[in-house]
Amino acid sequence: RQMCIRDRIMYMTMTDWQIEMPATPETFAADVGVAFENFKEVGAANLRICKISENRVRTMTIWPDAETAEFAIEAITEVATSFSGVTLTVSEDGPLLAEYN
Numbered sequence: 001r002q003m004c005i006r007d008r009i010m011y012m013t014m015t016d017w018q019i020e021m022p023a024t025p026e027t028f029a030a031d032v033g034v035a036f037e038n039f040k041e042v043g044a045a046n047l048r049i050c051k052i053s054e055n056r057v058r059t060m061t062i063w064p065d066a067e068t069a070e071f072a073i074e075a076i077t078e079v080a081t082s083f084s085g086v087t088l089t090v091s092e093d094g095p096l097l098a099e100y101n
Contacts, residue, residue, distance in 0.1 A: 009095050010063065010064060010096040011062070011064070011068070011093060011094070012060065012061065012069075012093060012094060012095070012096045013059075013069050013072075013091065013092070013093040014058060014059070014060050014091070014092045014093070015058065015059045015073070015077075015092075016056060016091075017056065017057050017059065017080065017087065017088055018055060018087040018089050019085060019086055020055060020086075020087075021085055023083055023084060023086050025055065025056070028049075028083065029049045029057065031083055032047070032079075032080060033049075035079050039061070039076065042068060042072050043063055043064045043072070044061050044062065044072065045061075045062040045063065045064070046062050047059060047060070047061045048061075066093075069093055070093075077091075
C-alpha cells in the first residue's frame with residue numbers, strides 16, 4: 001500500500017442520498033456521472049458513489065479547498081434533488097489528510 005500525505009490541504013465532501021422510485025441507486029449514479037463533468041469545471045478532483053443499502057447511496061468527492069467545496073455542494077444538492085425520487089439525507093465535509101492506495 002502506498003500513502004500520500006497531501007502537501008496542500010484538499011477538501012472532501014461525503015453526502016448520503018435517499019433514492020425512491022422512479023429513481024434507483026443505479027440511475028442516480030449514471031445521472032450524477034453525467035453532471036460530474038460540470039463539477040470538474042469548478043475543481044472536483046474525483047467522485048465516488050457507493051450503494052450503501054437498497055435505496056441509499058453515498059457520494060464522496062475531493063475538492064481543491066473548503067471554499068470550492070462549500071460552493072459546489074450547494075450546486076450539487078440543487079442538481080441531485082432535481083431528480084425525481086432523490087433526497088439528501090446528510091452531508092459531511094472536512095480536510096483530506098491522506099490517501100491510501
